[in-house]
Amino acid sequence: MTTTTPAPVTAPADSRKWWALAVVGLAQLLVIIDTTIVNIALPTAQADLGMSDVARQWAITAYTLTFGGLLLLGGRLADRLGRKNTLIVGALGFAAASALGGMATGSGLLIAARAAQGVFAALLAPSTLSLLTITFTEAKERAKAFGIYSAIMMSGGAVGLVAGGALA
Numbered sequence: 001m002t003t004t005t006p007a008p009v010t011a012p013a014d015s016r017k018w019w020a021l022a023v024v025g026l027a028q029l030l031v032i033i034d035t036t037i038v039n040i041a042l043p044t045a046q047a048d049l050g051m052s053d054v055a056r057q058w059a060i061t062a063y064t065l066t067f068g069g070l071l072l073l074g075g076r077l078a079d080r081l082g083r084k085n086t087l088i089v090g091a092l093g094f095a096a097a098s099a100l101g102g103m104a105t106g107s108g109l110l111i112a113a114r115a116a117q118g119v120f121a122a123l124l125a126p127s128t129l130s131l132l133t134i135t136f137t138e139a140k141e142r143a144k145a146f147g148i149y150s151a152i153m154m155s156g157g158a159v160g161l162v163a164g165g166a167l168a
Contacts, residue, residue, distance in 0.1 A: 025148065030094060034117065034160070036163075039164065040165055045059075066118030071125065075130070090124025101117065
């Protein structure tokens with residue numbers, strides 16, 4: 001009599017890893033798409049809002065300064081408050097700041113919204129990377145996950161350019 005051992009069953013936690021990758025990738029995709037949309041649509045927004053060239057430059061600079069200046073703090077907060085918590089707060093705050101920027105009726109509100117986007121992006125970005133690192137611990141899985149994550153981010157640039165052109 002021969003006995004066969006049953007095939008190993010993949011644990012439900014295994015599929016949850018890939019769902020986590022999808023959520024994290026979509027959160028980062030939101031940031032990439034928004035950044036490229038703004039860069040393409042900004043000349044049209046400048047004309048519609050009656051912005052000066054200096055104000056248009058500040059709409060870009062406000063995001064860059066807050067994002068770059070607060071990125072390390074965002075990583076530290078993710079460590080202290082929890083990566084999932086900072087990811088959720090970062091994504092919701094970024095979406096709200098994006099909506100505020102879309103409803104802007106003047107250059108001041110647009111610049112403030114862009115600065116807020118930078119703050120929340122600085123909270124979101126380190127959370128996404130650290131969540132991927134702790135979720136995918138095996139080298140082969142981690143490499144695959146980071147490859148998919150990178151592909152999502154790169155496609156966000158292309159989608160943002162097309163969407164920005166359509167909006168403009």
